[in-house]
Amino acid sequence: MTLSSAGKQGAKIAPSDVSERNLFALPERASQDVPQVREALRCSTPGNSGEPATQKTHGPLKLWEARKTETTKRAWRAVSGAVVLELERGAAFLLVPVFLSVGVVAYFSLQYEPSWTSLLGMTVLATGAVWLSRHRYSLQLCLLALLLCLVGIWLSRLETWRLGTRIIGAEISVRLTGRVVEIEDMASGRKRLTLDVISTERPKLRYQPERVRLSARKVSPDIGPGSDVTGLVRLLPPAGPIRPGSYDTSFAAYFSGIGASGFFLSGPELSSHTAAPVTARIGAAIERARQTIAGRIRQSVGGPEGEIAAALIVGVRAGIPEKINEAMRKTGLYHIISISGLHMALVAGTVMGLMRGLFALFPDFSSRRPVKKYAALTALLATVAYLLISGMVVAAVRSFIMLAVMLIAVLFDRSALTMRNLAISAIIVIVVTPHEVVGPSFQMSFAATAALVGAYAAWSDYRTRRVSAPVPARRSLAGTLLHRLLVMMLGLAATSMVAGAATTLYAAWHFQRVAPLSLLANLAVMPVVSIIVMPFAVFASIAMPLGLDGPFLYVMGQGLTVMIYLSERIADMSPLDAVGLISATSVLFATLALVVGTMATTWLRWVSLPFAIMSLATLAGARAPDILVSEDARLLAVVMGDGTIAVNRPRPNAFTIDNWGRALDAQGIQPPERLKQWNPDDLPPKMKGESKGIGAGTGFRCVDRVCIVRHPSGARIVQAPDADSARAFCTTASLIVIEDATARSPCHNAAAAVITRRQLAQKGSAEIFLSPGSLPGRAASTGSRPEIRFSIEGDYRPWHTQRRFSREARGMPPYERKKPASSANAPEKTIANEAD
Incomplete structure (x- = not known):
């Protein structure tokens, strides 16, 4: 890349002057002459053109303009000089994953699927613009950034097209035959099986998913990874977001290759074995090894500690009790259970330390050989083995890539802990799995790593610039141990604060929760994990083939007991962790x-x-909805004046209501009150119950299947089972939710806004914002209705196209099984394949 027309002298910088270390770096000569660089960057500022001013000034104004111009020139020189220095140090390369991520986020934020022709046209135009701007370096950098964003969109579009996951569109019962990929023990005692579908029958699905995830009450010991099983199953399509903007199960299922979830109605039973591909056989062998190791760990350690030990060593964490999971989340320690960069780094560090210690026993060999590289290579191989045995979950793969880049840097005599290596890792992850960019795991892990690397670099620069302190006096053994303990605790505190500051906002945005005592919890628990739990996990893994893992697992279990105790005690001390919606x-x-x-x-x-x-x-800039409605129209939540939310069901879905409560920052849940009957004389337009206390701020009152609540603003919200029940409230309610997919709005030209189950099946869950004009009797006069936002706006993306095939989305009633004419010899009945 050349930089021409630099300065008025017309000096040119040859391509040979470009730094060989970085293709994106400016020549070294550029930093020596900032005015020339300013001209080359083509950025005009007031007073830097060298031409006389056309406007005359007199008196004090002339002096002020001269000072202002000189100040602007100095500021520009300082900024341009710093920018040039950053570019010479490789800042442009560090920004490559940033702009790729911008393109990925832009793709997944679209409300429609971009066409190949439009993407190709924009890419050709951007590439041509980059070539035409080759003599204007600053403009070319901006166009390169735009081109990288388009590359991010291309990567996302290609991944979506390449996966093409088949997802069923409706619930269906079918006899399914599949090959077991994975078996997990759940905390409830059930088993969860991931199956590659071989065939379906009664009915045979024409749009057959390739992989499903099913739960079973029990599984025969003869069934394991690689076994072919059959059984009668109930398949369910993945649900959409619990609320607009929240976690999308359909998105996760699509990019995980899961076409349906559900449960076994009968079975599973062993089926006749069919020939499997080589990759499937290798995967089954690895999975069987994982299950064997997990069973051995559970038998040796036992209890919750055994489940956590199995999660740390082989990545099987479905059996961890939910109480412990919640305690770890409240204290900010859940990253310990999820295999990620922490585990990879501890495994690599432990193996590398063992190898360095082993080589130290042979000083003659160590003095003649690059033992550090040998140790790094051994650590790399150990992390590969750990990745395979841990199940190769996405977070572990991403962490392995980051660590592998750093270990390979050691092999080639490069600094391991640098922003360049982190950028290389990010680019690899974005190219391979771009959809991970919009997930919390990618964002939080790279944010924490970038913050730690940046903080370490700043601290190193500070220590380099600092005047050397006098050599301290020699300490006693106790003093040395105390000093090292203090340094370790300060290092842990600094690491926790830096990583926590970088990731807290992302956690609050994705999960609407924070861990107020995470610093205390990490200071208390991390020494136990770093010194006892993970090193002895490595020792146990090494000794397991020899049958000598028992003592190491015992010590590991004791460390886990301490970890569980501390996390539960700190969780009890922790205040509420819900923070509501983040802007x-x-x-x-x-x-x-x-x-x-x-x-x-x-x-x-x-x-x-x-x-x-x-x-x-802008932290509190997000607007919280007044009402949330589930996509099946069965559950409503209304924000009340005392900080609680009123729900229309006595036992709402725990996962849904927990998510809603954190998003709305609710202080409690108001269950509905069931009444025997309304007073016929006081039914709409006015209810007798209102004179008895059903006023603004009270919870739902339900008679049969009709539920009514008054919002603190005075707006009335009604849930009705059908259009006939809802018609009576058209003139008095602000919002009516009809739990009937066949119903149409009965409130034509009325004040009430109506949401039917068919709308929710098509567009997903809804959030409603009440406006002053939405109060009873005022909507008609002001023309204002509640603002309704659905989870899916615009066209269906590939992970949502299955929604149009459900019975509810097509306005059909629930399926009713026909009674067989003769129950004695009647064939097995199943519902029709609605996805067809």
Whole structure:
């Protein structure tokens, strides 16, 4: 890349002057002459053109303009010089994964699927613009950033097309034959099986999913990974987001290759074995080894500690009690259970330390050989084995890539802990699995790693610039141990604070929860995990083939007992962790602050402070809805004046109501009150119950299947089973939810807004924002109705196309099984394949 027309002298910088270390770096000569660089960057500023001003000024104004121009020139020189220095140090390469991620996020945020022709056209135009701007370096950098964003969109589009996961569109009972991929023990005592579908019958599905996930009450010991099983199953399509903007089960299922979930109605039973592909046989062998190791660990350790030990060593964590999971989440320690960068780093560090210690026993060999590289290679192979045996979950694969890049850097005499290596890891992950960019795991792991690498680099620069302190006096053994303990605790505290500051906002945005005592919990628990749990897990894994793993697993179990005790005690001390909805604008500013603060090496890193301040200022900018409606129209939640939410069902779905409660920052749940009957004389337009206390702020009152609640604003919300029941409330209610897919709105030209189950089946769950005009009797006069937002706006994306095939989305009533004419010899009946 050349930089021409630099300065008025017409000096040119030859391609040979470009730094060989970085293709994106400017020549070294550019940093020696900032005015020439300014001209080359083609960025005009007031007073830098060298031409006389056309507007005359007199007196004090002339002096002020001269000072202003000189100040602007100095500021520009400082900024341009810092930018040039950052580019020379490789900042452009560090921004490559950032712009790729922008393109990925843009693709998954679209409300329609972009066509191949439009993408190709934009890419050709962007590529041509980059080539035409080759003599204008600053413009070319901007166009390259745009081209990288388009590459991110291409990667996402190609992954979506390549996967093409088949997802069923309706519930169906079918006899299924499949090959077991994985078997997990659940905390409830049930088994969860992941099956590759071989065939279906009665009925035979024409749109057959390739992989399903089913639960069973019990599984025969003869059934294992690689076995062919058959049974009568109930298949369910994945649900959409629990509320608009929340976790989308359909999205996760599509990119995991899961076409349906459900449960066994009978079976599973062993079926005749069919020939499996080589890859399937290898995967089955690895899975059998995982299950064998997990069973051995559970038998040796036992209890919850055994389940956690199995999760740490082989990644099987379905059996961990939910109480312990919740305690770990409240204390910010759940990253210990999920195999990620922490586990990979501890395994690699333990193996590398063992190898260095082993080589130290042979000083003559160590003095003549690069034993550090040997240790790094051994650690790399150990992490590969750990990745395979842990199940190769996405978080573990991403962490392995990051660690592998750093270990390979050691093999080639490069610094391991650098932002460049982190950027390489991010690029690999984005190219292989771009959909992970929009998930919390990718965002939080890379944010934490970038913050730690940036903080370590800043600390190293500070120590380099600091004047050397006098050598301290020699300490006693006790003093040395105390000093090292203090240094370790300070290091843990600094690591927890840096990583926590980088990831807290992402956790709050995705999960609407924070861990107020995470620093205390990590300081208390991490020494146990780092010194006892993970090292002895490595020792147990090494000794397991020899049958000598018992003592190591025992010590590991004792460490896990301490970890569980501390996490539960700290969780009891922790206040409520729900924080409500977080503004996306705040997350955007925080991301900009993180990118600038971690990637900049000059004074430009202070530019991150304004972005951080803007992030805090817009933190509470998200507008919380007044009402939430599930996609099956059965569950409603209304925000009440005392901070609680009123629900229309006495036992709502625990997962859904927990998510809603955290999003709405609810202080409690108001269950509905069941009444025997309404007073006929006081039914709409006015209910007798209102004079008895059914006023604003009270919970749902239900008679039969009709439920009514009054919002603190005075708006009335009604849930009705059908259109006939809802018609009576058209003039008095602000919102009516009809739990009938065949119903149409009975409130034509009326004040009430109506949501039917068919709308929810097509567009997903809904959130409603009440406006002043939505109060009873005012909507008709002001023309204002509640604002309704569904989870799916616009066209269906590939992970939502199955929704149009459900009976509810087509306005059909629930399926009713026909009674056989003769029950003695009647064939097995199943519902029709609605997806066809």
